[in-house]
Amino acid sequence: MKTKDENDKYEKELVESVLKDFEERQAERKTFESNWQLNINFFLGNQYSFISPVGDLMENGKQYFWQEKEVYNHIANIIELRQAKLSRVRPTLTVIPFSDDERDIACAKTSKKILKAVSQNINMSKILSKGTMWSEICGTVFYKVDWDNNLGKIIGVNSLGNEIKEGDVEVTVCSPFEIYPDSSTYNNVEDCMSIIYARSFHKDMVKNIWGVDVQGKDIDVYSLDALSISGGLGYSTLSNSMAKKVKKDQVVVIEKYEKPTIEFPNGRLIVIAGDKLIYNGDLPYVNKSEGKRGFPFIRQTCIPTPNCFWGASLIERLIPIQRAFNAVKNRKHEFLNRLTMGILSVEDGSMDIENLEEEGLSPGKVLIYRQGANGPKLLSSDSMPIDFKQEEDALLNEFVNISGVSDLLNQTSLVNASISGVALQLMIEQDDIKLSSSSEEIKYSAKEIAKQILRLYKQYAKLPHASRIIGDNGLVELFYWSSSDINSEEVMFETENEINETLAQKRSMIFELLNSGLLNDENGKLTNSMRAKILEQLGFGIWESTQDIKTLQSKNASKENLQLIMEQTIKEPSEIDDHDVHVLEHISFMLGNEFEKSILKNPEIEDKMLEHIRKHKKFKNFNQENKES
Structure with missing residues (x-):
């Protein structure tokens, strides 16, 4: 058995090794961080930033007071359109029974109800939307599924008078800035030997959560409240920017998750706040198949990249086009400024130049120039070159070609053309199929989250829980369950093509079935129960008052x-x-x-x-x- 001095020495060496490992992973990931910052800045509208040769994010300011440096943000529109389409990807999940035994079938039905109830409680749709936003902008996002003993209903009070709660699962969206794998060459989370999850907390928050006093210090953190200045001749505009910002009294909390090995068969979790060791033990969650322990993280990417842990973002491909488009539009407006305001030619010493520079050529202005000198005159300017228009149209088409996303209703060529409904539907489907890779990532994430949720409930939900769902019959159903009711974790999809199925398409299909008579009973009539079901599927909710x-x-x-x-x-x-x-x-x-x-x-x-x-x-x-x- 180790003495206190030996334990202190071991803990000190462990903390030092983890902190050193953390610094090495930060250095390895710096290039990816710079790309993520650049993507976020272009999405927010700070599009005159660039990555310096040393990997830092820099900005280009206006070189002249008259210079047009406006932003025409097409990247934000493309990403928002992709997010709107991907928001339809909300797969309905079911649980496969462990066997054909009646008990296993009943447990599978209960597990499906549990997933439905917890999805409503934690607002799974909002969590997936938030995660998709990060993956679309940075290329990668992570979901952390863990157990929080401070959630759930109150089941008692301890000797100190503190409430004891039953606990519940918690799904957290983790940005890529918070995740540090041991190598960026792995293709998925399971290939990693260890993962560091690092966050910054105020020292008082660390005291409240972990009960330890840690000295806070100034830490550089990424913030979205920075401002970038752009604009044109005679005006300036502000746009949000992502940059490093110093926060005071902060503590970096590091959670290092290590994969199960021969030395640590249950894996290992090390939690460090500042320079203090908070926890060193087994991985807490039995969240993998066959009762094994593993990482509580699920990775979702926008565009998978070969032999790389981090996915790519569509913004990376659009940045060169966006820069070129801004340049063309600004040069075009500078030409228009010269064309409309004119360039005045004045003989040296013939006029008060300062007055002319300050006031310009206002309507009705009296120009006084030296007797015998030539009067001021405007230099002739050519008309707007057609090259500006051609290059602008070419760049707009390139936005569509590179992104694979277009708003068909806003394309004048389609509005003015005579296109059949079938052809238009095929064009919409072809436009949506370009999102299939990203939609599959969302479906995979939802499936893995559901599996880990069931496994955590199986591990921790020993006491009976009460949950409410809207049943298939349209009634609010209250059911009781515990960990013994979960014996299968095989989750599969009930629906497949959510991204291609809009409410209008669903309604159209229902009306076609109605007209064909397939929904009628053996007497050729529509029953009241079927009528209520149709109203529900049409999006009018559950009309309980119509139930006969x-x-x-x-x-x-x-x-x-x-x-x-x-x-x-x-x-x-x-x-x-x-x-x-x-x-x-x-x-x-x-x-x-x-x-x-x-x-x-x-x-x-x-x-x-x-x-x-x-x-x-x-x-x-x-x-x-x-x-x-």
Whole structure:
């Protein structure tokens, strides 16, 4: 057993080695950071910045007072359009049962409900949108899935009077500035031997979270509140810029995650705040398949790059075009300034030059010049060269060709042309298919996040949890679950083509199905339950007030079917039941695969269901006899 001095020496050496490793990773990643800064600046509108030979971000100011240095930001429009289209990629996930056992099937259904409930609670759509913004601008983003004991419902109070909560999962979007792999040549997170997650906190925040006092210091952090000056002749404009900014009383908190090895079979997590060791132990989360521990990070890229940990951004390809476009537009406006304001030729000593420079040639101005001298005159200027227009149009087309994104409705060639709806739809699909790589990255991230969420609940959710979801029948469903209800982590997609499926396309398909009669019943009519489902799919929400008595009877019969499978009991028929509806629902359930598998486990279920159906028929016959009498 180590003595206190030996432990102190070990901790000091461990902290020094981690800090040294962190500095080396910072140096290795500096080139990528400069590119990310440049991408962010061009997206925000600070487009006169460049990377110096030493890797620092520099800015070009105006060289002359008359110089046009305006920004015509097409990059922001392209990225926002891509984000709007990618926001439709929200895959519906389901869980595959571990086996065909009825218990496993029920657990898989519960796991699917858990994913649906947690997605609503943490607003998964907003998290994916925030992550997609980072990946579109910088090329890479990370999602961190961990467990927070301070979340969830209060389940008790400890001896100190502090609240004890049940805990819950937390999904955090991590920018690429916070992640440091041991090498930038890996293709994914799982290939890394270790990953450092570094953030800057105020020293008081470190005290509140980890309970340690650490001396704060001035730290250079990236900030978006810097300003860049641009403009033209006689005016200036301000735009946001990303640059390093000094923050006081800050502490760098480093979390180093090490992959499981022979020396550390459960991996290792080292947490350091400033120069103090906070934690040194196993990786906390069993978040990988087969009960293994691993990194809690999921990587998402915009454009995958071969043999590189960091993805590429579309902005990197658009920056040269954007610079050329700004140059053409500004030179064009400078030419127009010369054309409209003119260039005055004045004989030396013939006039008061200072007055002329300050006031210019205002309308009605009286020009006084020396007697005998030649009067001032404007130099003749040529008309606007056609080259400006040609180059501007060529650059606009190049924006579309390089980005692969175009706003078809704003293209005059399409507006004035006579194009069929089918051809226009094909053009839209071709335009959207260029986003397939980025959309697949989002779907993969959502799938991996769902897997890690289930594994964390399986590890930590030992106590019963209560969750609410909107069920398939349109009702608010409250269900209880715990870690024992999660025995499968195989997540798959229920939907595939979200990016090509707009609400208008969905509605059009539903109307086509309605006109073809495929949604009608055997009598050729549209049932009330189907009508309610169609209204829901059309985007009008769940109209609970439109549910008729037959819909409610059908839902009640479905609950009885589920009760028989789960509890091996079924309630007696009631006088308020619509026996025809109940009998049809029960027979339909008996003809399904789920019922066949259930009777293999418990043959008595079939006898109970048949007896229940006979009682419904007796009730029906009894009611008919009473009506006849």
